Amino acid sequence: MVQSPDWLHYQAEIHPQREALIFGQQRWTFAELDADVARLAGILADWGIGLQHRVAYRLRRSPEQVMLAHALTRLGAVLVPLNTRLKPGELEPIIQNADPTLIVEDGSDFAWPDTGHRRIILEELMEGSLAQPLFTATLNFEDLHALVYTSGTTGTPKGVEITVGNQWWSAMGFGLNAGLEPHDRWLHIMPLFHVGGLTILFRSVIHGSTVVLEEGFDQVRTYDTLIRERISLLSVVPTMVHRLLELDGDAPPHLRLALLGGAPAAPALIERAHQRGYRVVPTYGMTETCSQIVTLEESEWPKRAGSSGHPNLPVDVRIMKDNRPLPAGKVGEIWVRGPMVARGYWNNPQATRTTFHDGWLRTGDIGYLDPDGFLYVIDRLRDMIIRGGENIYPSEVEQHLVGHPGVSDVAVFGVQDEEWGQRVAVAVVVSDPALTPKDLRNFLSNRLASYKIPSIYYRVDAIPRNASGKILRATLRDQTSAMTKWTENHDL
Template identity: 35%
Template sequence: MNLAHHVPDSARTYPDRPALRIEDTTVSYRALDRDSARMAGLLRDRGVKPGDRVALMLPNVPEFAVVYYGVLRAGGIVVPMNPLLKSREVLYYLRDSGARSLFAWHDFADQASAGAGQAGAEATVVRPGAFDELLESASPLDEPTDRHDDDTAVVLYTSGTTGQPKGAELTHANLARNCDIAVGGLFRLTADDVIFGGLPLFHAFGQTCTLNAAVASGACLTLVPRFDAAQALGILDAHGVTVFAGVPTVYGRLLRQPGKEEYDTSRLRVCLAGGAELPVQVLYDFQTAFGCVVLEGYGLSETSPVVCVNTQQAGPRPGSVGIPIPGVRVRVVDDGREVPPGETGEIAVRGHNVMKGYWQRPEETAATIRDGWLYTGDLGRLDQDGYLWIVGRKKDVIIRGGYNVYPREVEDVLYGHPAVADAAVVGIPDPDLGEEVGAAVVLRPGAHATAEDLRAYVKGQVAAYKYPRKVWIADSLPKGPTGKILKKEIVPPAGR
């Protein structure tokens, strides 16, 4: 299950079909195969051997795919990195992974080069035109280097919400099998499909469900380096996008974009939401506005990433994240004991999607993967039919006066208010209760609501101990590269 075989296989079957599209530029499968073979040859000439790590700091541009598959073709291990990292962070990633080579987009060259220099790694600045000349100078490596199913393909760093980022070792089999499920059971992709490529490709969601899924099926991936709602609608129209994958923030922005009705999005047939919890109201509103089914799923970097998903075959259940994908088991546990359906506990996962471990962290691997089960740190419950419902992270539970308050439940209520665009519920230290429930809220453009209005709205829909006593209106909420709200960076205003 060598991921690198996907490119030549599709090139043989669909040589002249578009593999990648960005603005007015199209890259065929024949060209992607040629350039990734040259990239592999370049790495070989530079002394990169099978198992060596090669880092990428590239946005969603065709060069990402060329370098990504070139590294895999040479038998190397890809270390994808956020292009916005600063030199200190670049240094950490390179030292931790042991990557001796870094390919960085020209817009971010200063920080990338500075970090690489401190790490003693070689930094190659990727500029269109100059990069093409560099590839042309290399002798191609036509056949992918043999790698075993359990060989590491990608070291994908977690977001670091529980400390320093850790590198999840994802094998060729992890990623290839997750990709196959996205192609067949989830999206039912064919070479006639056009996939919206707005998810960051340095993240597992973007890699598996857009890049690898497109290449494995011969579909076209239309690349978007930076999401803008108006531009995205234009791409859906002009490129005839049929498959869309995004985080909840993106769905909300598309819904709120003025003039969205003027774009032809009729070819859109299926959407996938993940990366964070999708408010049920947003799901319903999007399906109504765009006439397209939205399937919410659940996963994490350590699971390649998909664990569960709603499917059209099984019947979606809005509010849940669906059922486990084929070959994967999910259970909910409390103190090591599997709890009955309907009860809340920690989500544990077992199957072909579970990572090999954390890169060079045997103790943390052993703490996370026990008896073959990966303990996610997420809280959820399974219903009688096996659908998983996410409640929150263990660390996110607010314990107010001895009562557990799950932020997801309160946030869902807030999102139901017509004035609310974004909401995050957090625990605030309280000398009496231990923690008080707080809510940071961003209003929709032109909408009006006071903190007291929102507090009263929630109070009328949840138990007395759950509603947020402290509510404040914010201009925006801090978000990570995938659009996930970073709750640890939310600080209540003074006096709240």
């Protein structure tokens, strides 16, 4: 069994004066963060929190939340970060499933569901008296490190079991791909309760890089932070790139990599970003793989435009159909194996059995590998539209439509149809008021087979997306009756 000395304390020993965490005007060196975390870990130990105890937290975006994450790690406890956007009714099944020893909150106004679990306010916890600060620890790679509840686009949230080892390997995969530079500085603008935001915290202490925690994304302020804090690394979703490109300024000079995740990225967006000097690279990953496992290096652009990149070492990716691997070029379900793949779903043996097979994770995504092992993700299996026996991938259609100058945002989805089984529908946010569905059909007719061209059009003000930027296609499907049809053409 692999073990490791506590990561944060390690960095405090070798780089005590290096900046570890920045939040607005507040700054902590690794030595200072280590000391604050040692204090908090000591207090939590006095509260009886120990090895593999589950501690849930619902906290505002704050350096104290970062400290709590490191303190729980040092204690060998299990982090259960709760999504602050969820309503009490949505949170209740998560708390019931995680059944935490303790819930830490920030005292903000929230109608906690009555689950009978003990709650404490973080500020009061930190003001508590302390017997002994806790500086060192041995981390066991096979221990559970976090339960991250998937913000899946459908169904009940599942608690993904992230181990200590998963965090480590996720950090390694990133470093092997992106390189490790001793003075890297991350701008952290992802939610702290998602795997993407959580892994940045642990990459930082494993690699010794600085985290600059932004209060939230604001294109003007965030751009200013990128420059002022000499940011070299950034994780973003496509919307953020869109907004940064709306600004006039040059790409921030120290930014060496902007990892684009969350939702499939249109090649046109990446192309625009590159033209403006933003080193944006597509990635692929999910909660079950402890974030990014596939990255397209900048040097592969535009040769492999549309690819999410090559799996990071030592990730193995296979394309499967009927439980057999397919050769290069063939489309099937993406299966993934590697030491960053989660153990299963907490307290959910049925979902675990369905998704995790003999070391392999069935991602539910559809794609193919090219002969050099580069992955092209086509779509979610469940989002695939089957029209008269033909498979249609919504994201393929969307990627063409966003290239139309009159389209600001777009989502393609299937609707039930007696004749075809399903038909292709599209919701469009227009930037040109004169645009008509006929224009879009004409635009697509040279680009796509006719069966892929949407036959049902909706004009909407915004596309519903989750916190990661993924289109909520189920929401669209459910809300068609409330949306105004733009036009309809049954002949397509």
